[in-house]
Structure formats: structure tokens, C-alpha cells
Amino acid sequence: MLKTKKNVETSDVADKYSLSEQIGYLLRLANQRHLEIFQRHMPDLTPTQFSLLVKLHELGGASQNELGRHIGIDAATTNGVVDRLLKKQFVQARADPADKRRLKITLTTAGQQELTSAIPVAQNITHQTLKGLSPRETERLIQLLKKIHD
Amino acid sequence: MLKTKKNVETSDVADKYSLSEQIGYLLRLANQRHLEIFQRHMPDLTPTQFSLLVKLHELGGASQNELGRHIGIDAATTNGVVDRLLKKQFVQARADPADKRRLKITLTTAGQQELTSAIPVAQNITHQTLKGLSPRETERLIQLLKKIHD
DNA sequence: AACTGTTTGTTCGTGTACAAACAGTATCAT
DNA sequence: ATGATACTGTTTGTACACGAACAAACAGTT
Numbered sequence: 001m002l003k004t005k006k007n008v009e010t011s012d013v014a015d016k017y018s019l020s021e022q023i024g025y026l027l028r029l030a031n032q033r034h035l036e037i038f039q040r041h042m043p044d045l046t047p048t049q050f051s052l053l054v055k056l057h058e059l060g061g062a063s064q065n066e067l068g069r070h071i072g073i074d075a076a077t078t079n080g081v082v083d084r085l086l087k088k089q090f091v092q093a094r095a096d097p098a099d100k101r102r103l104k105i106t107l108t109t110a111g112q113q114e115l116t117s118a119i120p121v122a123q124n125i126t127h128q129t130l131k132g133l134s135p136r137e138t139e140r141l142i143q144l145l146k147k148i149h150d
Numbered sequence: 151m152l153k154t155k156k157n158v159e160t161s162d163v164a165d166k167y168s169l170s171e172q173i174g175y176l177l178r179l180a181n182q183r184h185l186e187i188f189q190r191h192m193p194d195l196t197p198t199q200f201s202l203l204v205k206l207h208e209l210g211g212a213s214q215n216e217l218g219r220h221i222g223i224d225a226a227t228t229n230g231v232v233d234r235l236l237k238k239q240f241v242q243a244r245a246d247p248a249d250k251r252r253l254k255i256t257l258t259t260a261g262q263q264e265l266t267s268a269i270p271v272a273q274n275i276t277h278q279t280l281k282g283l284s285p286r287e288t289e290r291l292i293q294l295l296k297k298i299h300d
Numbered sequence: 301a302a303c304t305g306t307t308t309g310t311t312c313g314t315g316t317a318c319a320a321a322c323a324g325t326a327t328c329a330t
Numbered sequence: 331a332t333g334a335t336a337c338t339g340t341t342t343g344t345a346c347a348c349g350a351a352c353a354a355a356c357a358g359t360t
Contacts, residue, residue: 013266013269013270014204014207014208014265014266014269015207015208017204017269017272017273019201019204019205019208019221020296021292022272022276023184023276023279023280023288023291023292023295024181024184024185024188024197024275024276024279025197025201025221026292026295026296026299027177027180027181027184027295028181028197028198028222029222029295029298029299030177030295030298030299031174031177031178031181032222032299032347032348033298033299033300034173034174034177034298035174035347035348036348038174039348039349046315046316047174047175047178047316048178048315048316048317049315051169051175054164054167054169055169057164057165058164058165058169063338063339064338064339065337065338065339071169071175072178072179072182073316073317073318074317074318074319075338075339075340076317076318076319076320076339076340076341076342077315077316077317077318078339079339079340079341080315080316080317081315081316084314084315099325099326099337099338100324100325100326100338101324101325101326101337101338101339102325102337102338102339103338103339115164116163116164119163119164119167120163122167122172123167125174126172126173126174129173129174129298130173130298132297132298132300133294133297133298137294137297138173140290140294141173141291141294141295142171142173142176144283144287144290144291144294145173145176145177145179145180145291146170146176147282147283147287148179148180148183148184148279148280148282148283149176149179149180149182149183150183150282182317185317185318186318189318189319196345196346197346198345198346198347199345213308213309214308214309215307215308215309223346223347223348224347224348224349225308225309225310226309226310226311226312226347226348226349226350227345227346227347227348228309229309229310229311230345230346230347231345231346234344234345249307249308249355249356250308250354250355250356251307251308251309251354251355251356252307252308252309252355253308253309301360302359302360303358303359303360304357304358304359304360305356305357305358305359306355306356306357306358307354307355307356307357308353308354308355308356309352309353309354309355310351310352310353310354311350311351311352312349312350312351312352313348313349313350313351314347314348314349315346315347315348316345316346316347317344317345317346318343318344318345319342319343319344320341320342320343321340321341321342321343322339322340322341322342323338323339323340324337324338324339324340325336325337325338325339326335326336326337326338327334327335327336327337328333328334328335328336329332329333329334329335330331330332330333330334
């Protein structure tokens with residue numbers, strides 16, 4: 001009797017918990033939807049690879065770790081992403097003579113061209129992702145998401 | 151001359167593109183921050199594993215694919231997640247006599263206990279993630295994220 | 301009963317993503 | 331100059347996450 005009561009009580013805690021109201025769960029699903037749209041429109045680049053190209057263009061050139069830090073990915077991941085972009089010949093790496101540890105990463109001509117043609121596609125991806133939202137809602141969402149990561 | 155002009159123009163397209171205003175980029179960073187908080191507070195479960203346990207409690211029991219569909223992960227991923235939860239003995243799988251393809255997944259007692267003690271921690275994780283937002287902003291964010299995935 | 305189509309679990313390959321560990325290099329205080 | 335500290339790229343291991351392919355089992359049609 002007591003045992004049964006206890007079980008009911010502990011169940012209650014979980015019963016009241018609604019997964020679909022949780023921010024982590026919703027972020028994953030939103031991300032998932034964005035990724036699906038991204039892959040459909042830009043099959044030759046991943047979102048992370050695209051981000052890295054954009055940032056590389058913005059910085060003009062940077063070391064691997066520096067680059068990763070700017071777009072919020074850690075060194076191990078950056079290593080893999082840069083590797084794949086090297087294979088695609090969108091970026092090139094050369095040793096920094098002033099610091100033998102560093103690899104200076106720069107865009108190749110092909111990388112610059114890829115980026116230039118990718119930008120309008122990316123804008124369309126953003127548009128598709130936010131299709132259900134009004135311009136005001138879009139602006140709000142962006143501001144709120146910015147608030148989350150500091 | 152023409153070539154130079156063209157280069158400048160194509161650069162402009164990328165120059166005007168601000169990564170930190172893009173929804174995909176912001177979603178990744180927000181997700182990243184949530185994950186960091188999650189791992190710090192609940193090191194024995196991943197967000198996906200936790201989601202699966204919650205849904206399993208809600209459904210009372212389900213086949214693998216069915217379970218994955220309910221939380222928005224595909225069959226291949228679900229397979230791996232269930233595998234790891236089996237190893238941790240938080241769930242159990244038994245063959246469905248009525249349908250020899252199906253695996254009926256259910257929570258073990260340990261899984262139920264883990265879930266019950268994890269819920270308050272998850273609520274705290276949500277709270278920590280949304281620390282910078284007012285209750286009204288939190289509610290808005292949730293509604294906007296829901297709108298994104300249909 | 302045989303054919304068609306679908307569903308189920310599974311495996312393989314690719315690509316993030318992070319923790320932890322590592323050697324080589326640089327920096328800086330003493 | 332030496333020693334401590336920090337930073338560089340790198341590798342290994344774990345865990346999603348998805349596409350594609352597959353065999354076994356099921357469901358519906360003819």
C-alpha cells in the first residue's frame with residue numbers, strides 16, 4: 001500500500017514534465033529542421049564548413065585554432081573541418097614562418113568563388129527556415145537566441 | 151580593370167553577410183550552450199538519452215522506431231541510443247510475439263528511478279540555459295522555436 | 301498462394317562535436 | 331639560461347545524426 005503510493009508519487013514528477021516545452025528539445029528540433037533545409041539547398045557544404053568559409057573571408061586568413069574560436073568550435077573539430085575543406089581545395093594551409101606551430105589558413109580562388117555563389121543560397125536557406133515567422137518575430141527570435149549564448 | 155572591378159563586386163556580397171545574424175549559426179551556438187550546461191549537471195545522460203527516457207515513460211513502452219519518431223531522431227540514431235541505454239540498464243528490450251520484427255522497449259526500475267531523479271535536474275538545466283531571459287521572453291522563445299519545426 | 305509494397309531493426313559511411321591526452325613550440329618570469 | 335606556463339596542431343574515444351542499403355517480417359491486393 002505504501003509502496004504503491006510511493007510509485008504513484010514518483011511517477012507524478014515525470015508525468016508533469018512536458019518534453020515539448022523544454023528549450024533543449026526545441027533547440028534540437030529547430031536545428032534539425034534548419035539542417036534539413038540546408039542540406040537540400042547546399043549539398044556540397046555543411047553549415048559548419050560554410051561558417052568557416054564565411055569567417056575566413058571576413059578575417060582574410062587565420063590560424064586553425066583561431067578560426068575555430070571565432071565560430072565556436074573546438075580545436076579537434078576544427079581540425080577535421082579544415083581537413084575536409086583542404087580536400088575540396090576551398091582553403092589552403094601554409095606554415096607560419098614566424099611561429100612554427102601555426103598553420104595559416106586562407107581561401108583559395110575556388111573557395112572564394114564557392115563562397116560568393118553560396119551566400120545567396122544561404123540567404124534563401126535562412127528565409128525558408130523562418131518561413132512561418134513574421135519579420136518582427138524573426139527579429140525577436142534572433143535577439144533571444146543571441147541572449148542565450150552570453 | 152574589369153577583372154578587378156568584378157572581384158570587388160563579388161567580395162561585396164560576402165562582405166555584407168553577417169554570420170552572427172544567421173538563424174542556423176545562432177541555433178548552433180544556443181544548442182552548444184545548452185549542451186554544456188546539460189553535461190555539467192547531468193553527466194550520466196545525454197540530452198537525447200534523457201529525451202528518450204521521458205518519452206518512454208510517457209508512452210509506457212514502444213518499439214524502437216516508434217520511439218525515435220516520437221522524439222524526432224531517425225532509426226539509425228535511435229538504434230545506437232537504445233543500445234547505450236540497454237548497457238546502462240535503464241531500459242529493456244523484448245521481442246514482440248505478435249510481430250516478430252518489433253522490439254518492445256520499456257523502462258527498467260533503475261531507468262524509472264533515474265528518470266525521476268533527473269527531472270528536477272533537467273528543470274534546473276532549463277532554468278540555467280534561460281537565465282538571461284525574462285519569463286515573457288522565455289515564453290516567446292518557446293513559441294517561436296515551436297513555429298520553426300512546423 | 302503469389303506478388304507488391306511497407307515497416308522493422310540493423311549496418312556502413314560521413315560529418316559534426318567535445319573531452320582528454322600528447323609533442324612541439326613559444327612566452328615569460330626568475 | 332632555465333624552468334614554468336601556455337598555446338599549436340593532432341590523435342583517440344565517445345556520442346549524436348542522417349543517408350543509403352539490406353534482410354526479415356508483415357499487410358494488402360489480385
